[in-house]
Structures are given as structure tokens and as C-alpha cells.
Amino acid sequence: MKSESSAPGKIILFGEHFVIYGTKAILCAINRRITVRAETVPREMITIKSKLGTISHNPETKLADIDAPLRPIFHIASKLIKRHTHKGGMLITISSDIPHGVGLGSSSACCVAGASAILGLFKKHDREEILKLAIEAEKTIHRNSSGADCTVCLYGGVMEYSKNVGFAEINPAPEFTIVLANSDMKHSTGDVVDGVKGFREKNKARFEVMCKAEDHLVNDAILHIKNKDMIGLGVCVKKNQSMLKEIGVSNERLEEMIKIADSTSYGSKITGAGDGGCIFALNDDTNMQDTLYTLEKNGIECFSVGIDFKGLDTI
Ligand code: PMV
Numbered sequence: 001m002k003s004e005s006s007a008p009g010k011i012i013l014f015g016e017h018f019v020i021y022g023t024k025a026i027l028c029a030i031n032r033r034i035t036v037r038a039e040t041v042p043r044e045m046i047t048i049k050s051k052l053g054t055i056s057h058n059p060e061t062k063l064a065d066i067d068a069p070l071r072p073i074f075h076i077a078s079k080l081i082k083r084h085t086h087k088g089g090m091l092i093t094i095s096s097d098i099p100h101g102v103g104l105g106s107s108s109a110c111c112v113a114g115a116s117a118i119l120g121l122f123k124k125h126d127r128e129e130i131l132k133l134a135i136e137a138e139k140t141i142h143r144n145s146s147g148a149d150c151t152v153c154l155y156g157g158v159m160e161y162s163k164n165v166g167f168a169e170i171n172p173a174p175e176f177t178i179v180l181a182n183s184d185m186k187h188s189t190g191d192v193v194d195g196v197k198g199f200r201e202k203n204k205a206r207f208e209v210m211c212k213a214e215d216h217l218v219n220d221a222i223l224h225i226k227n228k229d230m231i232g233l234g235v236c237v238k239k240n241q242s243m244l245k246e247i248g249v250s251n252e253r254l255e256e257m258i259k260i261a262d263s264t265s266y267g268s269k270i271t272g273a274g275d276g277g278c279i280f281a282l283n284d285d286t287n288m289q290d291t292l293y294t295l296e297k298n299g300i301e302c303f304s305v306g307i308d309f310k311g312l313d314t315i
Helices: 068-083 106-119 127-138 148-155 189-202 204-226 230-246 252-262 288-297
Strands: 002-014 025-041 046-050 053-057 089-096 158-162 166-169 177-182 267-271 278-283 301-305
Touching: 002 106, 002 148, 002 204, 002 230, 002 267, 002 278, 025 106, 025 148, 025 204, 025 301, 046 068, 053 068, 068 089, 068 106, 068 127, 089 106, 106 127, 106 148, 127 148, 148 158, 148 166, 158 204, 177 252, 177 288, 189 204, 204 230, 230 252, 230 267, 230 278, 252 267, 252 278, 252 288, 278 288, 288 301
Parallel strands: 046 089
Antiparallel strands: 002 025, 025 089, 025 158, 046 053, 158 166, 177 278, 177 301, 267 278
């Protein structure tokens, strides 16, 4: 028995970190994918193969003993083997064109494609069940996950998301182009999220004000997207970046990259947890090539991405 699914990576346009505390965020699925193939095998072992390495463990192995990047997939496989009293094991193969650990949603896309592929070995499944399982799996490595990343990787497109209200597609889809620049510094989402928790504990009143400001910013950004106002949207991007800097998730390298990207684009900011990872620069056809050229000239790895509208694909 075999089953295969793929899901796109993502960028967070607005609202990372604050979204954990209930504010709104805007996310966009990108045209880079991860594919997970699952097959049942007679031997009672879960084997997971990916670019990050190969692991093979008995389904009863404790999660704490499984290496972090592949732990969510092991969790899904072991849970479903037990739930369906499956006699035997599983071979899971992951292939990806999303860079790992730089805030582009490789782990969420893997959780979504993995939940879909592994569920597909046992039953017909719906998107809600996949999402629930994917978020649960992501929480095995990032316990405070807002669920935003898995949601956009599952449904695709551009969306407004809040933990308490859920998501709403933003229509019509924006016409901007996104340039991503990689700092080449890997980050741990869980560690950066813990750092922000520390900032919040020390600066309770200020953090509350910032959460309200982020909500307003997201509302403004949605209006600018709808009005195709790139300059207004760029101002929102820059404002969001200054809040991310204040909560301590930027660093010297990212600030340097942002300064360079700001010189040609409408605005740029961290995307994802920060303290490494990627920044994005907001462009349209008039300035995208200039932004790519300027970043490259400064020795920064960069590439443009489009919006993925498909989301999860069950192959
Ligand atoms: O995993 P990353 O680096 O894309 O960041 C996730 C976004 C956060 O808001 C920092 C965490 C979350 O669960 O929403």
C-alpha cells in the first residue's frame, strides 16, 4: 500500500510572533513544495528518509528519543499505526525544494504532506483532519505553534489568519512579486518564540500595545492589497519590521540585508521566526530585477517566488 502528497512552503507577510498571542497575521503559500511518500512494510519499524538523514525506529520509541526535524513525521506514523492496529511498519520518503530551517515553512509543509500521505494509507480523509494532525505533529518540535503555517500550507493562496477566528482567503489575490533573501543562518523557531515570551514577560504593557498595533497594521495591509497600493503596503512592511526588531528577533545580518533590499523594493522584513532565516522584499514588475541584482551584487543569496494557489495536493 502506497500514498503520496505534496504541500507548498509559505512566507509570513505580516504578524509573525504576535499571532501566537491572538493577533491577526497575513500568510502566503509559495511555489516551492515538499513531497511525502508513505508505504506500509511488513517489518515493525518506521523508517524516514530525507535530505536531513535517515532514521529507523520501532513505533513504540519515545518521541524524546527521535531527532527533532523528523520527529513530527515519526509522531504521525506511530500514532496512526497504533490507531489502526496496523501489523507492520512504514517507509516514509521526503523530498523537498524548500530550504530547511530558514522560515519558509519546510516543517509545516512536511507535517501537512506527511499527515495526508500517512492518513491516506488507512482511510479517506478530509482537510480538517489533516490540519488537526499536522498542527499536533508540529507541536512536537514547537509547542506554542499558532497553527498559521500549517493552515496556509494546507489551503494555499494568501490568507488572513488568527488563532481564535481561523482563516479567510484574501481576494482578489495580490499582484506583487516577492524576492526572498537567505541570511544562511539557521534558526530554531521554538527558541526564538521562547525569547519573545521572555520579552513579553518583562514588557507586559508595551507588548499589549504592540499587539493592538499589529492588528491595525494587518487591517491596513489588507486594504492596501485590495487597493493595489504597493507604496502603502511597503510602509506597512517597514512598520512591521521595526516591531520585530523591538521584540528582539532581528540581528545585525538581517538588518544589513533589509537596508539593502529597502533601497530598491517597496519594503522588506523578516519572514517567520527571525534571528536568522530569510527576509522578503516586496516588489512588482517595475523593481523586482533591481532588487535581485542589488542583493546579488552584495553577495546575498536571493530568488523570487510566486504564490501557490493549490495548497495540499494528493497525488
Ligand atoms: O517556523 P517559522 O520560522 O516560519 O516561524 C513561525 C511563525 C511564528 O509566528 C514565529 C510561530 C507560529 O507558530 O506562528
